[in-house]
Structure formats: C-alpha cells, structure tokens
Amino acid sequence: MPTFYEFFAGGGLVSAALTPQWSCLFANDVNPVKALSYSANFESHCFVEGDMRGITLDELPGHPELVWASFPCQDLSVAGPKAGISGKRSGLVWPFLDIVMNMAKQGRRVPFIILENVVGTLTSNNGKDYAALLEAIVNLGYRVAPFEINASLFVPQSRPRLFIVCFAAELEFPQGMLLDDPTELFVSKAILKADEVLSDHTREHRVWLGLPPPVVRTTTLSDILEPDDAVTWKDDHFTVSLLNSMSASHAAHVKAAILSGGRKIGTVFRRTRMTKDRGREVRAEVRFDGIAGCLRTPSGGSSKQLVLVIENGDVKSRFMTPRECARLMGLSESYRLPSNDTAALHITGDGVVVPVVQHLVQHCVEPLLTSLHRRDEGNRPTASSRQ
Numbered sequence: 575m576p577t578f579y580e581f582f583a584g585g586g587l588v589s590a591a592l593t594p595q596w597s598c599l600f601a602n603d604v605n606p607v608k609a610l611s612y613s614a615n616f617e618s619h620c621f622v623e624g625d626m627r628g629i630t631l632d633e634l635p636g637h638p639e640l641v642w643a644s645f646p647c648q649d650l651s652v653a654g655p656k657a658g659i660s661g662k663r664s665g666l667v668w669p670f671l672d673i674v675m676n677m678a679k680q681g682r683r684v685p686f687i688i689l690e691n692v693v694g695t696l697t698s699n700n701g702k703d704y705a706a707l708l709e710a711i712v713n714l715g716y717r718v719a720p721f722e723i724n725a726s727l728f729v730p731q732s733r734p735r736l737f738i739v740c741f742a743a744e745l746e747f748p749q750g751m752l753l754d755d756p757t758e759l760f761v762s763k764a765i766l767k768a769d770e771v772l773s774d775h776t777r778e779h780r781v782w783l784g785l786p787p788p789v790v791r792t793t794t795l796s797d798i799l800e801p802d803d804a805v806t807w808k809d810d811h812f813t814v815s816l817l818n819s820m821s822a823s824h825a826a827h828v829k830a831a832i833l834s835g836g837r838k839i840g841t842v843f844r845r846t847r848m849t850k851d852r853g854r855e856v857r858a859e860v861r862f863d864g865i866a867g868c869l870r871t872p873s874g875g876s877s878k879q880l881v882l883v884i885e886n887g888d889v890k891s892r893f894m895t896p897r898e899c900a901r902l903m904g905l906s907e908s909y910r911l912p913s914n915d916t917a918a919l920h921i922t923g924d925g926v927v928v929p930v931v932q933h934l935v936q937h938c939v940e941p942l943l944t945s946l947h948r949r950d951e952g953n954r955p956t957a958s959s960r961q
C-alpha cells in the first residue's frame with residue numbers, strides 16, 4: 575500500500591481522501607483543536623501535535639511515496655495583509671521544503687510532493703513569490719505541474735485553489751501524460767501569467783500535464799442542506815436587516831427570485847468594507863447560482879455563510895450548519911466534527927476538498943507508482959517493513 579505524510583494536516587482532509595487505499599505514516603498540525611479532530615477520525619499514532627519547525631527527521635517514519643502540504647494561506651490570501659511567501663505563516667513552506675531536502679540527504683527522497691494554497695499565491699508580489707517557490711522546488715530536483723482547480727466541479731461550493739504537483743525529476747511519465755500545451759480547464763490565465771515571471775531554468779522543469787475532467791457533478795446545493803424543520807432560522811428582524819444591507823444589484827437578485835415563484839435557495843456572505851469617510855459598513859452578497867460561496871475560517875460573524883430560502887414570496891435566513899459545511903468539503907457523514915461550532919467551521923474553512931485530492935492523486939500520482947515500485951524494487955523498504 576502506498577504511504578504519505580500530511581503536513582499542516584488540520585482536521586485531516588487529505589487523510590479522509592486517501593485512506594484506506596493509502597496509509598498515513600505521519601501527520602502534523604500545531605493547533606490542539608485540529609489535533610483532537612484528527613485523532614477522532616484517523617489513526618492517532620501517526621499524528622504529532624506541535625510546530626512543524628520543531629520536527630526532527632527521527633520523528634518522520636519510513637519512506638513515503640507522497641508528502642502533502644496545504645501550507646497556511648494568510649499571507650497570500652487576497653483578503654489578508656499581504657506579507658507574501660516570506661510572511662510568518664505562509665513562509666512555513668520554507669522549513670517544510672528543508673525537511674524534504676534533509677530527508678533526501680538521508681536517502682529518503684520523496685517521489686511526489688503536492689502543495690496547495692489560495693490562487694493569490696500566483697499574484698503575490700507580482701508573481702515573484704510563486705516564481706521563488708517553484709525555483710526552490712526545482713532546485714531540490716523536482717519537475718512541477720501547476721493546476722488551478724475550482725472545487726465546484728466536484729462539490730456545490732466555489733473554491734478555486736492552486737495545486738503544485740512536484741515529481742522527482744528522475745521519474746518517467748507514462749506516454750500521453752505530458753502535454754505540449756496547457757489545458758484550459760485546469761491551467762488558468764493566472765497560472766499562465768505567473769508562468770511569464772519564472773526563470774528560464776524553472777520553466778524548463780515546469781510541465782503541463784493532462785488532467786481529465788471529473789465526472790459531471792450531480793450533487794446540488796439543496797442536496798447538502800438539512801431539512802427546513804431540522805434547523806434554527808433567524809428571526810424576521812435579522813432577515814430584514816440582512817436584506818437591507820444588500821447593494822441594489824444584490825437586492826435585485828432577491829426580488830427576481832421572489833417574483834419567479836416556487837422555492838429558491840441562495841447563499842449569503844456579509845463583507846465588511848471601508849466607506850469613503852473611513853467608516854465601516856457591512857454589505858451582504860447573495861448568490862443563486864446553485865453553489866455556495868467559498869467557506870472561510872470563522873474570524874467573526876461576517877465570515878459565516880448564510881442560507882437564504884425564498885418560498886411563495888416568503889424570505890427566511892439562517893447560518894449554514896457545520897455538517898452542511900463538511901458536506902461542501904466532500905467529507906462523508908461519518909466524519910466526526912468537533913461539538914463546538916466555531917471549531918468545526920475552522921476545520922471546514924481551512925480544509926482542502928476531499929474529491930479534489932482524490933482526483934489529483936488518482937490521475938497525477940497513481941499512474942507513476944507502478945513504474946516507481948518496479949524501478950525501486952529491492953532499494954525501498956516494503957510496506958510491511960516500514961513503521
């Protein structure tokens with residue numbers, strides 16, 4: 575069975591995606607609440623709680639085929655202050671790469687690495703942060719394939735994310751996997767623009783891969799919602815002030831939904847904006863396109879997503895429940911969420927979407943595993959001798 579490490583593991587959404595077909599040898603996160611969630615759902619013996627900068631090579635068991643790192647996004651996210659890839663939090667990618675390098679020096683070179691972060695990584699510092707990151711990975715002896723994938727292809731949530739799949743340079747791609755030109759579906763204009771900033775050396779090791787589209791999604795927003803009588807609705811006063819805080823164009827969407835009759839489901843985020851006179855105002859933004867907005871980490875009431883239901887001219891609203899958020903992340907009903915709602919929303923808002931992980935690993939990593947194992951026969955420990 576192939577094995578993996580999950581750095582910045584949060585609630586273990588990569589483990590949720592890959593096990594039991596893959597075996598997790600090591601997972602780490604600094605956050606104690608996330609550590610509890612990981613242990614409630616997966617084998618806790620592989621989880622090490624603590625700052626990843628303190629991890630020693632002795633704590634890293636075996637020789638994994640894949641190392642996943644969804645490193646912190648705060649310094650790269652459009653919403654946050656933009657310290658960029660040298661920021662205190664997103665800059666944790668550098669000690670992560672040091673660990674990979676030191677494992678290689680010990681004869682434990684990792685064949686596949688996947689990095690995930692927000693698409694703001696591509697534009698941070700005018701593309702220079704992305705270029706620096708790719709150059710560092712290439713200098714460690716990897717070829718890199720970037721993808722921008724919106725989770726809405728898999729689940730009813732808009733969640734565009736950058737994935738950088740890294741292949742040890744000596745690996746041979748099966749015939750047909752390498753493309754001369756990028757595919758439009760997963761290589762966005764932002765990736766192409768950021769590509770222009772890469773050094774010639776880095777670009778020589780950047781590859782375009784053929785990633786097939788997923789099976790057409792059939793799960794809709796209404797499929798993931800609880801029945802109306804199983805949830806707590808906000809009072810009319812709340813809903814009226816929510817509607818009043820919409821701009822004219824968003825209010826017009828609501829009006830059109832009322833006039834069209836029947837049942838319409840929308841999702842709403844409230845954003846706090848600076849006004850011209852340097853005050854603050856809350857604006858509610860609604861969407862009725864059948865998908866939820868991108869789940870965020872709760873750092874105040876405004877980052878919680880609301881559900882708006884319009885039926886026979888009646889408008890009611892409520893917060894999305896943690897279980898609904900978990901479904902939007904592609905987690906199964908058996909995934910145990912923390913009983914505290916805010917903790918549960920941290921797990922989902924910070925996470926990577928489960929079927930996106932599966933799609934990438936199935937199409938970018940697994941096709942190369944057979945040849946990897948054939949080549950390494952005799953050199954690598956077998957699954958039973960690891961631990």
Ligand SMILES: C[S@@+](CC[C@H](N)C(=O)[O-])C[C@H]1O[C@@H](n2cnc3c(N)ncnc32)[C@H](O)[C@@H]1O
Nearest residue numbers: 582583584585587603604605625626644925926
């Ligand atoms: C973007 S989230 C990744 C979540 C995870 N991939 C998932 O899908 O649930 C980044 C994670 O990095 C963790 N983190 C932040 N600083 C860390 C550090 N110094 N050492 C280890 N983990 C850290 C955070 O607690 C957070 O869970």
